[in-house]
Structure formats: structure tokens, C-alpha cells
Amino acid sequence: MENGVKTNEFDVYGDEDTADIKYRTMHWWKAAALMLAETVSLGILSVPSVFNALGMVAGCILVISLGTIATATGYTMGQFKLRYPHVHNMADAGMVLGGPVWREILGTAQVVFLIFICGSHVLTGLIAFDTITNGASCSVVWAVITALVCFLLTIPRTLNGISYLSVASFISIMAAVLITMIGVGQIGHQGGVGVTSHLNFANGFLAVTDIIFAYAGHVAFLTFISEMRDPRDFPKALYALQIADTTLYLIVGVVVYAFAGAGTVSPALGNTGHVLRRVAYGVALPTIVVAGVINGHVCAKLAFVRVFRMDDGSVSRHMSSHTRTGWVTWIGICAGIWALAFVIAEVIPFFNDLLGVISALFASWFTYGISGIFWFHLHPRGSRPRAQAVFWGAIVLAGAFIMVAGLYSSIYSIVEGYRSGSFPSPFSCVNRALA
Template identity: 55%
Template sequence: MPSYEDASEGQRAHQADIEKQTSQHSRTYHDGNRRLSTFDKEDPFGDESDAEIKYRTMSWWQAAMVMIAETISLGILSLPSVLASIGLVPGLILIVSLGLIATYTGYTMYQFKLVYPGVHNMADVGEVLMGPIGREVLGAAQVIFLIFTMGSHVLTFTIAMNAITGHATCTIVWGIIGLVILCICSLPRTLKKVSYMSIASFISIFSAVMVTMIGVGIEQPDPVVHATVKTGFASAFASVTNIIFAYAGHVAFFSFISELKNPKDFPRALIFLQAWDITLYIIVALVVYRYTGPDVKSPALGSANNVVKRVAYGIALPTIIIAGIIYAHVAAKYIYVRIFRGTKHMSKRTWLAVGSWVGIVLCLWVIAWIIAESIPVFNDLLSLISSLFASWFTYGLSGVLWLYINHGQWFKNWRKTSLTVANSLIFCLGAAICGIGLYASGVAIKSDAGSGGSWTCADNQSTG
């Protein structure tokens, strides 16, 4: 069986090898049974030559912008507080190292997609790996993860509106307003339309963190910062899970590849994303922590004075909304494709198709709003999401995917052996993050339970 792991031997030669071996792999039998037939052949959107709605329309740069808007959003706002919790040196080392691993695991997902072109989401991956049970388990996990992440965007919207307006009205009212706005903006059915909004999202978050960095640099020029910080285990590991959340975009990668005009363009979009997010994460975390010190807020936009904070949150509103829309789109698209795959409703604007899409979007956002009102502490919500889901979707699962498509070749040569060990360790990394992270986030949520904020009109800026 071929090698799928090396992208450095020349892009054209490598892609030709992938195509050749993909064809061979689709004919592979194990114990007299085919591994899978459905996902070897079928594209999730079928033949779009005469389709009223075409899905495979994104260029690589549009995919890159969607990925940037999805990934570089709320995660970046928690990173300065991570440095305050565990120290400057370990925090920066973790941001870089986890980012590099996330780049590799994203590429592994791309390789898996080339082998199984019909895979559109994590549920499809689960069916390839474990049959119908795997489909239900990973499909449910994907939707739950996306809904929780949508909830974090509703929560951040309420924090932003309280900051901008000086808590002009009940926080629950801001949550309902955010719910309505996010529902309406999630109605487009294709990612290409969302990609244009993603450009505004990137400009938004970039400008907001720039305003914050300039603001804290002018106001607090010389606080005390620490290279390392002595802290409790649970608190330290909860901070690590916030870094993981900053790289939690992998859950949607299969959906993004499926809507590319040319799926082989995905590595370009991935490298573009990772270059931007690692660089921005380092700069923002370092600068904001350096000029704010141990009292840095999370989300980080709250670290500046009231005027700068209001301006920063105002500028950040587009990314708070648009990144939430992308997560909602992926969740809704999974359910929609699951219901209508192979029918005329996939590519037509029938009453059933439109009504179903609107209903799915509305239900998802209502559940997300309930989660946001129930877990009102920003870092605690991110930590829980990361521990339960991002640990697997960004890290652990990718190790399994590599081992699966390279089955029978694990110890073929020294290079294969090295990659087998590396991907086994990536799987173990995901398992460790999940188990330890759940403990740490549980401790944090319990300790913050007495601070109030759940289902209340109170100002939630301090609980963020």
C-alpha cells in the first residue's frame, strides 16, 4: 500500500501517487469483505451539472478565508489569559507546538478525504472506521461540538453588547437578540456565500485585537509578568485546553474540502490558515499579556479601559457573528445532507428543502442559546468544549485516520515506522487531553458556580 504522509517530494508527483493509490485502495479487500463501497465512489452532492444550487464552488482562497474566520475567532481572545495562568514561556511553547501538530493532523484529514472522496463529515468518517455505530457516535459528537461552539458565540455576543452599551439591558435580552441575528445570517445554504462574509470576519478580529494591543500598551506599560507561574494542576490544564480550542477548526475540514472546486487545493488553504493563526496567536498573547499582566481578562478585549474596550468589541462583532455562522452552517449541513442526500432536495429550492433548512438552523441556535445561558463563564465553556471534542477532532482522531489508510504498511521502512509511532502518540495526546481536560474543566465549572450569572439579567463581563 502506498505512502500518504509525505508532501515534500514534489506536489505534482505526490498528488499523482495519491490518485493512483486511492484507486488501488478502493479495491482493497480485508478478510474477504470490502472495507467500504459508498464512500469510495459517491460525492456527497452528486452530479451538479444541472443543479439549481451548486455546492462545489469554492476556490482555495475562499476556503482559506472560511477556515480563518472559523478558527481565528473566539480562541484568540482567551490566549493572553493562558499566559497569565501558566507563564510566558510554557504558554508560547504550547501555542507553537500544538499549532504545528494541528497543521499535520489537518493534512492527514486531507489524505483521508482523497482516499474516501464521499466523506463529507465526521459521521461519514465514523462509518468508514466502525460502520453504522461509528457513524452515529461521531455524527452526534460533531453536532454537539458545533452546537456548544455556537453557544460560545452567543455568550460572547452578550459580553460584547454589555461592554458596548454599559449593560443597557438584561443579559438574557442580549442573548435573544444575538439568537435572532445569528439565525437570520445562517440561512445561506452554500459555503461560497459565507466565504465573502469571512473576509469581513478576519478584518474584524484582526482590527479588534490590534486596537486592544495598542490600548493596553498605552495605558499599562510596565506590569509584572512571569516566565513561569506556579499554579494548581486543574487550573493549568484548563488553560491548555483553551489553546486547543484556538485550533479547533478541524471538525469542519471535511465539509470545506467537499465544497472546493478542486479538493487538491486544500493543502494551500491549510498552510495559509496555519501560518496566520500561529503567528497571530503568538503576537496577541504575548503583547496583551506583556502590557496587562496577571490581571488580563478573558475575552482579552475586556483588558483595556472602557472606551477602548467598547471600540474593540464593536469592531469584533462581525467575527463574533460570522464565525458562529460558519459553525452553524457546518452543523446544519450535516443534518441536511443526512436527510436529503441522494434526493432532488439537495440541489433544488423546494418548499420542503427551504423549510427544512430554516427549521434545522433555528433549532440548532435555540439549543446553543440555552447552553450559553447555562454556562456563562467564557473560559469554562471553551475548556469543556475542547476537552470533550476538540481533543479528538483536532488531534486524536487524525492519528487513527493515518493508521487506517496506512494499514499493513506501518513498519515497512524507517520512515513509516517513525510516522506510525508519531501518529500513535497523537492518538494518545487526544485521549490524554480529553480525560484530564474533563477533570480540569469540571473543577473550574464547580468553583465558578457560586459566582452567579446563569439565566440572569446581571452583567456577565466579569464572568467572562
């Protein structure tokens, strides 16, 4: 009982004492593993190319500074969740901040963002299979296979059930980047490493959005916390995540760029020789799939909770029991998400620019700006330390700036790409393996 109200009435999953399906079962280290698998997978693959675009010094500064800010914004998101236990996703947060209109705006934005992330995983899986097999089959077939595998692995109803896959995902990406670093070391220094860089605004900021995307796991944090055994342990998971991913981004970015030089490509696994590149992509397949599964699961859970949670805070038996209606609805939602992801992967057949667009539109707010709004909501006027208010006000403004500048840079890059004819046509069988 808290302030005269039963806490479980405001918890998204209600009272689980008699539930057949129990959601709130994750220890903090399982949440950390999920967060690491979700965040590092595709993010780490674009970091070396950012160092190539911006130079070694700017790359290191960006990784450290944006990682530090992402830690602060993640912590504030956790505090918001503790203040409002019923908040399960950005739609619920929008309802708290601004009523039904903001619930629909933030909920729609979260769904679109997560589906686009799933699409980027299908696209990366397609590239991986084409690289491994030397384009032995139509690339559309590989996209279908990736989407189908991701769909099947998304079906477990709880994040605790998926958390074990995250261990395999982490081992997979670590092995892949280790192979890549060994490979570029064997090839030797290619020259052309720059301490600084001279780029136009559009190309420079497009590289910045790749780092922003590398810390863009915040979109799923509220859902992760909702399935933790003790939400107060979230800071432990957050710190474990941020220390690990910042360290990994620095090591991989510096090492790969130091050896590959001006020829650094994205995804990072393409910087080795032909044979090692195929091996690295084969080893990376689990993380490409599992990280996509985690994002797909969070997206499906948002829709599932929206369908079966009542306005009074109670939950339908279809959410907590093994009913036919519950399972058909869940599987149908998962299938719809991965079908859309497949279409996105085929219609938008480019890697960095896809990351740039979705980072500009959504990661700018979910990772940075929205946490500033959370802070102001948690600290009413008159109780705000001035220095902190200035900092969080700057975070909100930074979110708006990143969105506008990132969209401009991404659209500019896409226009240039189509003008030069460097993108394949939609649903094309052309081999997209990294040469």
C-alpha cells in the same frame, strides 16, 4: 471513472452539472478565509490569559508546538477525504472507520460540539452587547438578538455564499485586537509578567485547553473540503490558516500579556480601558457573529445531508434544487441549532470554563486523536514507517489524555466557580459586561 466506479456517485453532492444549487464552488483561498474566520475568532480572545496562567515561555512553546501538530493532523484529515470522496462529515468518517455504530457516535459528537461552539458565540455576543451598552438592557435580550442575527446569516445554503462574510470577520477581529494592543500600550506596563508559572494541575491544564480550542477548526474541515472546487488544493488553505493563526496568537498573546501582566483577563478585549474596551467589542461584533454562523452552517449541513442523501450515494432533488421541502427543512434545522445555542449560552454563563469543557470532550479528538486513527486506517499494517507509526500512535494517546485531563480540570474549575458564587444564575438579567 475510478476503479470502475463513477466518482460522482461517491461525492456527497452528486453530479452538479444540472443542479440549481451548486455546492462545490469554493477556490482554496475562500476555504482558507472560512477556516481562518472559524478558528481565530474566539480562540484569539483566550490566548493572553493562557500566557498569564502558564508564563511567557510555556505560552509561546504551546502555541507553536500545538499549531505544528494541528497542521499535521489537518493534512492527514485532507488525505483521508481524498481517499474517500463521499466523506462529508465525522459521521461519514465514522462509517468508514467502524460501521453504523461509529457513524452515530462521531456524528452525534460533531453535532453536540458545533452547537456548543455556537452557544459560546451567543455568550460572547451577549458579553459584547452588555459591555458596549453598559448593561442598558437585560442580558437575555442581547443573547436573543445575537442568536437571531446568527440564524438569519446561516440561511444561505452554500459555504461559498458565506465565504464573503469571512473577509469582514477577519478584518473585524484584526481591528479589535489591534485596538486592544494599542489600548494596553497606552495604559503601560502593569507589572507581574512571569517567564514561568507555578500552578496546580487543574488550573494549568485548563489553560492548555484554551490553546487546544484555539486550533479546533478541524471539526469543520471535511465539510469545507467537500465544497471546494478542487479538494486537492486543501493543503494550500490549511498552510495559509496555520501560518496566520499561529503568528496572530503569538503576537497578541505576547503583546497583551507583556503590558497587562498578572491582571490579564479573558476575553482579551477586556484588557483595555473602559472606552477602548467598548470600542473593541463593537468592532469585534462581526467576527463574533460570522464565526458562529460558519459553525452553525456546518452543523446544519451535516443534518441536511443526512436527511437528503440516499444510502446508495445518490442525492435527493431537495438538496440540489430550490424546493419548498428543501428550504423548509434547511431553515428548520438552522432555527433549531440557534435555539439550542441560545439555551446553552444562558444555562452555562461562563467563558473559559465553557471552552475548557468542549475542548476536553471534542477538540481533543477532532483536532488531534481522530487524525491519528485516520493515519492508521490509510496505512495498513505492513506499510507503516515505524517512526511515523510511533508519532501517530502518540497523537491518538494524546487525544485520550487531553480529554480526561481537560475534563478533570474544567469540572474542577466549574465547581470552584459555583462554590465562590462567581457565576450568575441561568436566564438572569444581570449585567455581564467586563468592568
